[in-house]
Amino acid sequence: MRHVLLLLPLVLLHIPIVTHAAAIHDAATKGDVAGITAALDAGAGVDESDGKATPLYLAVKGGHFAAAKLLMDRGADVNAVPTPVLGPPLMPALAKRRIDLIKLLLDGGANPNSKRSRESAIHIAVNLGCLDCVKALVEAGADVNAKTKDGKTPIHLARFKGLREIADYLMAHGVVLPTPSPISMKLATADIEKGRTSFTHLCAGCHNVEPQGGTKTGPNLWSVVGRDKASMTKMRYSDTLLGWEGVWTYEDLNKYLLEPMVTTPGVYMEMPGVPDETERVNLIAYLRTLSDKPIPLP
Ligand code: HEC
Missing domain, CATH: 1.25.40.20 (Ankyrin repeat-containing domain)
Structure with missing residues (x-):
C-alpha cells in the first residue's frame, strides 16, 4: 500500500x-x-x-x-x-x-x-x-x-x-582535381633507402616489385617508371587508369601518388596516398631503381 x-x-x-x-x-x-x-x-x-x-x-x-x-x-x-x-x-x-x-x-x-x-x-x-x-x-x-x-x-x-x-x-559543377607542384628536379637528391622503407610500409601489401613477381591486389611494379600505364596483362584495371594515356612519368606518378582517389578519381587503388612531398619524392626515386636499366633523371 x-x-x-x-x-x-x-x-x-x-x-x-x-x-x-x-x-x-x-x-x-x-x-x-x-x-x-x-x-x-x-x-x-x-x-x-x-x-x-x-x-x-x-x-x-x-x-x-x-x-x-x-x-x-x-x-x-x-x-x-x-x-x-x-x-x-x-x-x-x-x-x-x-x-x-x-x-x-x-x-x-x-x-x-x-x-x-x-x-x-x-x-x-x-x-x-x-x-x-x-x-x-x-x-x-x-x-x-x-x-x-x-x-x-x-x-x-x-x-x-x-x-x-x-x-x-x-x-561540370565544381570538382577540383589537385595537381601537386613538379618534383622531377628533386629526384637526384632523394633518399632511395627511405623510399624503400616507405614502400614496405605503404605499398608492398598490394604490389610485388620482383621482375618475375605476379599480380597482388595491384599490378607488379617492376620497371613501372616509363612503362605504359595500365598495361600489365594479368591485371584488371579501372576505366580511369585505362583512360589515362601515356607512360608513367615522374610527374604522373607524383600526381597519382599524392592522393589517388582525389587526383585520379575512380582508381581501384583506394589508399590515402602520400601527401608529404619529401616522402613521395623518395618513393618515386626508389620506384625508378626497380629496373634493369633505370630511365635517366631529368
Ligand atoms: C590497397 C592496395 C594498394 C595499395 C596499398 C597500393 N596500391 Fe598501387 N595499385 C593498386 C591497384 C588495385 C592498382 C590498379 C589501379 C587501377 O586500376 O585503378 C594500383 C596501381 C598502381 C600503379 C599503376 C601501375 C600500372 O600498371 O599502371 C602504381 C604506379 C602504383 N599502384 C603504385 C603504388 C605505390 C607507390 C603505393 C604505395 C604508396 C601503392 N601503389 C599502394 C593497389 C594498391
Missing part, C-alpha cells in the same frame, strides 16, 4: 507527457496529419525525440509528405540530429530517393552538407546512383569536393561505380 501511494504522484505526472510523446511519434510514423495536429495542440514538443528520432524524421522515413510539411510549418527543426548514426531527416529522404521530400527539407533550410557517420549527404546520393538527388543537393550548396572519412570524393565514387551521368554532372 505504501508503495502505491508513493508511486501515484509520479504516475499522474508522467502519463500525460508520455502519451503526447508516444502519440506524436506514432502519428508521424503513420503520416496521420490529424493525429500530429492533435498531439501538438495537446502540448507535445514538435522536436521531441522518441529516444532515437524526431517526429519529422519519422514522417520523412515513412515517406509522408503532408505530415512532414505540417511538422515543418509547426516549427520542426529540419537539422535536428538526436542520433548521429541516423543523421537528420534528409537522410531517410535520400535513402528513399524521394525528391519531393528532399526538396521540401532543403527549401526549409536543411543543411545540404549534413553528415551521417562517415559520409555526407552527397556521398549517399552518389552511392544510390540518384542523379536528381545529387542535383538537388548541389543546387542547395552541397560541397562537391567533400570527402568521406576514408578520403573518397563524390566524383571518385561516381567513377568507381561507372555512374557516367553523375560523374559528368559533378565535373
